[in-house]
Amino acid sequence: MIITPQHIHEHNQKAKEEHAASFSALAGQLDGKGMAVEDLVNKVASFQVAIPSWALGTGGTRFGRFPMGGEPGSLEEKIEDVGLLHALNRSSGALSLHIPWDIPEDTKAVKALAREYDLVFDAVNSNTFQDQQEQEYSYKFGSLSHTDKAVRKQAVEHNLDVIRYGKELGSKALTVWLADGSNFPGQQNFRKALQRTQESLEEIYEQLPDDWQLLIEYKPYEPNFYSMVIPDWGTSFLLANKLGENARTLVDLGHHLPNTNIEQIVAILSMEQKLGGFHFNDSKYGDDDLTTGAIKPYQLFLIFSELIAGGGAGFTDQIAWMIDASHNVKDPLEDLLQSVDAINKAYAKALLIDREKLAEARMSNDPVAAQETLQDAFQTDVRPLLREARIANKAAAAPLKLYRDLGVRKQLIKKRGTKSIATGL
């Protein structure tokens, strides 16, 4: 174990005085506004975001990949890495597996190892967007939507296998993202492709355990550039409604056309109780998969504002939260620490919105007051609040700083070598 409770304790002792001063200033300010500070701290402290098993290695682009060494070469090492993150921030207590990149051969042992690091298994993800070596039929022209029934059957079977793994690990959701679509006008019959997809999803849904959810992810383009079978939230919502109560839409922040109003999509889906999952990342142009909060922190804040407005007190437990990003030039673990921090910041700021004032401004058609109310929350420096939540959780006051101070990457490289490569894209 690279990070021990002793490390955390010593680090927090050093941060103590400075933190106490900044937190008491913020707490006084919030208290003056009539906010229950302890309640805010508890909410932030209990919020958990899953880390996907494919985000722990260096990503790449179509043009190259520049690994930084010490990458986890096995599922066990990936669990160890998420354990590191969780030990540092106590906000990453879940792991999301991608199958077949990470097949848990011995599920009992894998589950026990995760428990050692205080981790649970979040949604499991199927993969029918690549061909695997021993696979009989190719997904070159689609999977669940394929024209050939044999290919569809193979893709359905794969999803059922993923559910079986997930059941053994204690997961409660299957996430389906399809690369199915077409590159050229006329190539695909839109209606028949969607119809076939629905039928395939119905076969999967039939086998879904009662306490599970089927999360349907959408994406407007890429890898197909003319059409995707599930291009937008409307199509995902349509399928989820046709399948039944336990099928829901999954929103990935990067899966929208530029300038889409994602907070409005979130509002409508949560109003309909159909928002089941959320993938965090950030983007400037498309599915850039940059660090959450690096480009549009205000958008993230507005999204959390809608989640809180729509979901009530327990909304954080009803949705599968996961980071879905790629790390090309950063240390993946540092990037993930930054992402979780940005998510917590947006959540904390959204909790500070004066809902009554906002409702009044809306009812009296006062856009100036509405904007001021939102900005007042957004401009608040919530870092002391996040720090307080971490200290209360026995996490590091400043996770990234401790990660660097302890030279974690150096230790990982020493242990795993400079050439280890994580499975994934």
Ligand SMILES: [Mn+2]
């Ligand atoms: Mn995603």
